Amino acid sequence: MASLRAVNLQAEAVVVPAGEAAKTLAQAGELYDRLLGARLDRGSVVVALGGGVVTDLAGFVAATYMRGIAWIAVSTTLLGQVDASVGGKTGVDHPRCKNLIGAFHQPAAVLADVSTLATLPEEEFRTGLAEVVKHAVIRDADLFSLLEAQVDRLLARDPQVLEDVVARNVEIKADIVMADPQESGLRRILNYGHTVGHALESVAMASAGKLGGQAVTHGRAVALGMMAEAHIALKRGLMHRGPLERQKHLLKRFGLPVSLDAAVDLDQCLAIMQHDKKAVAGRLRFVLPEGIGAVRDLDDVTADEVCRAIRSLTA
Ligand SMILES: NC(=O)c1ccc[n+]([C@@H]2O[C@H](COP(=O)([O-])OP(=O)(O)OC[C@H]3O[C@@H](n4cnc5c(N)ncnc54)[C@H](O)[C@@H]3O)[C@@H](O)[C@H]2O)c1
Ligand SMILES: [Zn+2]
Numbered sequence: 001m002a003s004l005r006a007v008n009l010q011a012e013a014v015v016v017p018a019g020e021a022a023k024t025l026a027q028a029g030e031l032y033d034r035l036l037g038a039r040l041d042r043g044s045v046v047v048a049l050g051g052g053v054v055t056d057l058a059g060f061v062a063a064t065y066m067r068g069i070a071w072i073a074v075s076t077t078l079l080g081q082v083d084a085s086v087g088g089k090t091g092v093d094h095p096r097c098k099n100l101i102g103a104f105h106q107p108a109a110v111l112a113d114v115s116t117l118a119t120l121p122e123e124e125f126r127t128g129l130a131e132v133v134k135h136a137v138i139r140d141a142d143l144f145s146l147l148e149a150q151v152d153r154l155l156a157r158d159p160q161v162l163e164d165v166v167a168r169n170v171e172i173k174a175d176i177v178m179a180d181p182q183e184s185g186l187r188r189i190l191n192y193g194h195t196v197g198h199a200l201e202s203v204a205m206a207s208a209g210k211l212g213g214q215a216v217t218h219g220r221a222v223a224l225g226m227m228a229e230a231h232i233a234l235k236r237g238l239m240h241r242g243p244l245e246r247q248k249h250l251l252k253r254f255g256l257p258v259s260l261d262a263a264v265d266l267d268q269c270l271a272i273m274q275h276d277k278k279a280v281a282g283r284l285r286f287v288l289p290e291g292i293g294a295v296r297d298l299d300d301v302t303a304d305e306v307c308r309a310i311r312s313l314t315a
Helices: 002-006 025-037 052-067 078-084 114-119 122-139 141-149 151-155 159-179 186-191 194-205 218-235 241-253 266-278 303-312
Strands: 045-050 070-075 089-094 097-104 109-112 283-289 295-301
Touching: 025 052, 025 089, 045 052, 052 070, 052 078, 052 089, 052 097, 070 078, 078 114, 078 122, 078 159, 109 159, 114 159, 122 141, 122 159, 122 186, 122 218, 122 241, 122 283, 122 295, 141 151, 141 159, 141 241, 151 159, 159 186, 186 194, 186 283, 186 295, 194 218, 194 266, 194 283, 194 303, 218 241, 218 283, 218 303, 266 303
Parallel strands: 045 070, 070 109
Antiparallel strands: 089 097, 283 295
């Protein structure tokens, strides 16, 4: 607020409650009231200051208020900086479906100040690291090696390493999104780890966020999802054991889970994946790694392969 005032920009702050529960049409409705109350017009700008929830919500309000006004994402979580603030997907949740209501609306600018990450709770920081590992596996072997070399400094949130890692991740995501802004092809590779991951997350959600005794956050589910999906690639001969072990070791060092201590309901997982619209004639669509730094988008994965992969998590 002070820096906006310092350059003679009039600004008004609107605060929303923390957490996913704020990503609703009702909350967006309240924000429209506030924007109108503050007399924002088509020349005004929304500045979204916060994590992915705030940038998704504020970006969506900016996309729809007066048919779209400009917005700037100022991301304060690791997941927000490396993922949610880049790519122009904005939106809110429907009571029955996450991110159902939304719009593609690119921010005019994205600001990521890694010093904000100093106060981020450990679990939230880990969630961001899962997406960082994902970006490295799908696209950038050098980033993967850098992560392996800098685990300790990263976990200590050394600003220099963080700046380097965040910048490389933004480049990777921006590069993919620019090649495929509306998700008709290449952008799908960002789903690595997320097909099984979302299923595990949904199953956990139905039992107080836990699988067995383990808490399953988004980042934890994605880590498990990447292990299961790498297992499918291993069994198909797409990926060797070596890179799979490197992925496993790095996730572990980041404090992310690579196995489950209790079996999950496979039928329930499969039903969720098939419902995710990725199934064509009983075969599922998956982004599978061919090693570290490259993936392939396949649409012929069988339910049997998926079950074996999920079972491998408890082996
Ligand atoms: N638009 C996209 O492309 C995209 C991509 C990935 C995820 N998302 C969305 O992002 C959301 C998740 O974002 P998230 O992981 O940033 O969660 P979040 O926005 O809920 O933030 C996590 C928690 O950290 C707090 N927080 C934020 N910054 C902080 C800081 N600097 N210090 C201390 N606490 C801080 C928040 O108040 C919140 O309690 C989901 O709704 C997801 O759907 C969107
Ligand atoms: Zn994710």
